[in-house]
Amino acid sequence: MSVHIGAEKGDIAEIVLLPGDPLRAEFAAKEFLDDAVCYNEVRGMLGYTGTWKGVRVSVQGTGMGIPSISIYVNELLRDYGCRTLLRIGSCGSCQESVALRDVVIAMSASTDSAHNRLRFAGMDYAPCADYHLFARACALAAERGLRFHAGNVLSSDTFYQDDPNAWKHWAGYGVLAVEMEANALYTLAARAGASALAICTVSDSLVNREQLSHRERQSSFREMIALALDTACGTTPDSAAGKSSGP
Numbered sequence: 676m677s678v679h680i681g682a683e684k685g686d687i688a689e690i691v692l693l694p695g696d697p698l699r700a701e702f703a704a705k706e707f708l709d710d711a712v713c714y715n716e717v718r719g720m721l722g723y724t725g726t727w728k729g730v731r732v733s734v735q736g737t738g739m740g741i742p743s744i745s746i747y748v749n750e751l752l753r754d755y756g757c758r759t760l761l762r763i764g765s766c767g768s769c770q771e772s773v774a775l776r777d778v779v780i781a782m783s784a785s786t787d788s789a790h791n792r793l794r795f796a797g798m799d800y801a802p803c804a805d806y807h808l809f810a811r812a813c814a815l816a817a818e819r820g821l822r823f824h825a826g827n828v829l830s831s832d833t834f835y836q837d838d839p840n841a842w843k844h845w846a847g848y849g850v851l852a853v854e855m856e857a858n859a860l861y862t863l864a865a866r867a868g869a870s871a872l873a874i875c876t877v878s879d880s881l882v883n884r885e886q887l888s889h890r891e892r893q894s895s896f897r898e899m900i901a902l903a904l905d906t907a908c909g910t911t912p913d914s915a916a917g918k919s920s921g922p
């Protein structure tokens with residue numbers, strides 16, 4: 676086992692979906708994967724491995740924020756040989772054109788965190804998604820008729836801020852939405868020569884303060900899981916049915 680994941684080598688697939696909430700990892704595994712087995716309960720950060728349309732895939736909770744996701748991504752890459760990491764999360768819109776329930780596919784991720792300032796000795800690094808995952812996710816989202824946006828997100832260190840208008844500065848530079856993890860995921864995957872992508876559904880709007888209800892969050896989360904699985908596994912919507920899409 677690694678420091679924070681109680682799995683043996685080989686228990687975790689090369690492809691891993693990464694929701695922040697461990698209960699969402701459990702939900703995704705139980706609702707979508709065949710033969711899902713739980714490999715981690717350390718700190719309640721549940722992790723499961725199963726198959727999606729015959730492809731082996733894991734779902735690992737990461738917790739919220741850059742320090743927490745960095746712990747799990749470091750260990751998945753270094754200790755378990757994972758190669759394709761796809762965050763599935765929620766985000767807050769900072770553009771009028773980005774509505775509740777829309778999907779945001781993060782082409783790149785800015786940050787107000789110091790983690791890369793420390794790593795790059797004060798210089799700027801531009802973390803970006805793996806092109807092939809990004810292009811596939813956009814193509815599948817378009818094919819499914821999902822309302823989606825592709826562009827820059829802000830991975831913020833703070834959910835609650837002293838200045839309630841801080842997001843507006845980023846919005847002025849075209850940032851689509853705020854979340855809290857993609858920047859670290861992209862950086863760590865790049866260092867390991869692995870592939871990463873973050874897909875988020877819009878759960879709230881910083882522009883007009885609207886929020887999804889619990890039920891709406893759940894249904895848009897389902898669409899995103901299916902999109903993420905087909906993106907990461909290279910499967911198509913009509914290849915052999917998974918649990919969510921057929922008997």
Ligand code: HPA
Pocket residue numbers: 765766767768831833834853854855878879881
């Ligand atoms: N900020 C940061 N992360 C988020 C938000 C937000 O407004 N909404 C959903 N995840």
